[in-house]
Amino acid sequence: MKTLAAAIAWVVLSLVVLEARADNALDARLKTLENELRCLVCQNQTLAESNAPLAEDLRKEVRSLAVAGKSDDDIRAYLVARYGDFVLYNPPVKPTTYALWLGPFLLLAGGVVIWLRILRRRAALPADIDAAAAPTPATTRARALLDGTSGSATVSRVKSKD
Amino acid sequence: MTEPRRSAPMRTLRWSLPLGIFVVLLGFLFVGLFRDPREVPSPLIGKPAPQFSLAQLHQPERTLTTADMRGQVWLLNVWASWCVSCRVEHPLLVDLSKANIVPVIGLAYKDKPADGLAWLKANGDPYRLSIVDFDGRVGIDFGVYGVPETFVIDKAGVIRYKQIGPLTADALKQTILPLVRELQQS
Numbered sequence: 001m002k003t004l005a006a007a008i009a010w011v012v013l014s015l016v017v018l019e020a021r022a023d024n025a026l027d028a029r030l031k032t033l034e035n036e037l038r039c040l041v042c043q044n045q046t047l048a049e050s051n052a053p054l055a056e057d058l059r060k061e062v063r064s065l066a067v068a069g070k071s072d073d074d075i076r077a078y079l080v081a082r083y084g085d086f087v088l089y090n091p092p093v094k095p096t097t098y099a100l101w102l103g104p105f106l107l108l109a110g111g112v113v114i115w116l117r118i119l120r121r122r123a124a125l126p127a128d129i130d131a132a133a134a135p136t137p138a139t140t141r142a143r144a145l146l147d148g149t150s151g152s153a154t155v156s157r158v159k160s161k162d
Numbered sequence: 163m164t165e166p167r168r169s170a171p172m173r174t175l176r177w178s179l180p181l182g183i184f185v186v187l188l189g190f191l192f193v194g195l196f197r198d199p200r201e202v203p204s205p206l207i208g209k210p211a212p213q214f215s216l217a218q219l220h221q222p223e224r225t226l227t228t229a230d231m232r233g234q235v236w237l238l239n240v241w242a243s244w245c246v247s248c249r250v251e252h253p254l255l256v257d258l259s260k261a262n263i264v265p266v267i268g269l270a271y272k273d274k275p276a277d278g279l280a281w282l283k284a285n286g287d288p289y290r291l292s293i294v295d296f297d298g299r300v301g302i303d304f305g306v307y308g309v310p311e312t313f314v315i316d317k318a319g320v321i322r323y324k325q326i327g328p329l330t331a332d333a334l335k336q337t338i339l340p341l342v343r344e345l346q347q348s
Contacts (some may be wrong), residue, residue: 040307082305084205
C-alpha cells in the first residue's frame with residue numbers, strides 16, 4: 001500500500017515537473033517570438049512589451065496557436081495574413097524590401113570605392129610635392145622673393161607684364 | 163598640377179551625384195510628412211472577408227455569418243461604446259443609413275452587449291443589424307487594430323476597401339460611396 005502511494009506520488013510529481021518544464025520552454029519560445037512582433041496600437045513597441053488590450057489579445061492568440069502545435073513560422077504567417085508585414089520587426093526579403101536589405105551594403109560598397117580611389121590618388125602623389133614639381137616662372141619668382149632677392153623679381157614681374 | 167585634369171562628365175558628377183542623392187532623400191522625407199504612420203495597409207484587401215458567425219446585438223439568440231451577406235455590397239463598421247472617435251463618425255453613419263444606399267453592419271468590438279445597446283439608443287442606430295465580438299477574435303481575423311474601422315465588402319464577399327479611423331464626409335463622398343456604386347453595378 002505504501003509503495004503504491006509512493007509510486008502514485010512519484011508519477012504525479014514527475015508529471016507536474018514535466019509540465020512545468022514544458023511550460024518554461026513554451027514561455028521562453030513565446031518570449032522570443034513576441035519580441036520580434038510589432039504591436040500595431042503602440043507601433044514602436046513589441047507584442048511582448050505592449051500593454052495595449054490588442055497586444056494582450058494577440059499574446060493570448062499566439063499562445064493558443066503555439067499550444068495547438070503551430071510552429072513559429074505558422075504563427076508569423078497567421079499574423080502577417082491579418083496585419084501585413086508591418087507586424088514583423090524582422091522583415092522578409094522580397095522585391096519591395098530589397099532596398100531595405102541591400103541599401104546599407106550598397107552604401108558601404110560605395111563608401112569603400114570612394115575611399116580606395118582617394119587612397120590610390122594619394123599614393124600616386126610624390127612624397128614631397130614642392131621638390132618634385134618642375135620650376136615654373138611663377139615658382140622661381142616666389143623662390144626669389146622668399147630668398148630676399150626681390151629686386152630682380154620686381155623687374156621680371158614688370159617685364160612679364162609686357 | 164601633377165594631377166591630370168578630370169574629364170568634364172566626371173567633374174559634373176562630382177557635384178551632381180551628391181546633390182541628386184540629397185534631392186531624392188528630400189523627396190522621400192517630404193512625402194513622409196504627409197503620411198500617417200498609423201495607417202497600415204491591410205493585406206486583406208482583395209481577399210475574401212474572414213468567416214465569422216456572431217450573435218446579434220439586439221437578438222442574441224440569432225447569429226449573422228459572412229455567408230448571410232453574400233450577393234450584396236455592404237459595409238462592416240467596427241465600433242465600440244468605449245471608443246471616443248466612434249462618436250465623431252457616428253452622425254455620418256446615421257445620415258448614410260437614412261440615404262439607404264448600402265447596408266451597414268455594425269460590429270461591436272470588445273463591447274458588453276448592454277453597453278452597446280445603451281450607446282446605440284443614445285446616439286442613434288444606423289446599422290442594418292449589429293453583431294457582438296465580445297472577445298475580439300473576429301476583430302483579429304479582420305486585422306482590426308484601432309476602432310473605428312470600416313470595410314467595404316462586395317457581392318462575392320471580397321474586402322475591397324478599408325477605412326482606418328473615423329469615417330469623414332470626404333472619404334465617404336470621394337472614395338467609399340463611388341466604390342459602393344461601382345460594386346453594386348457590377
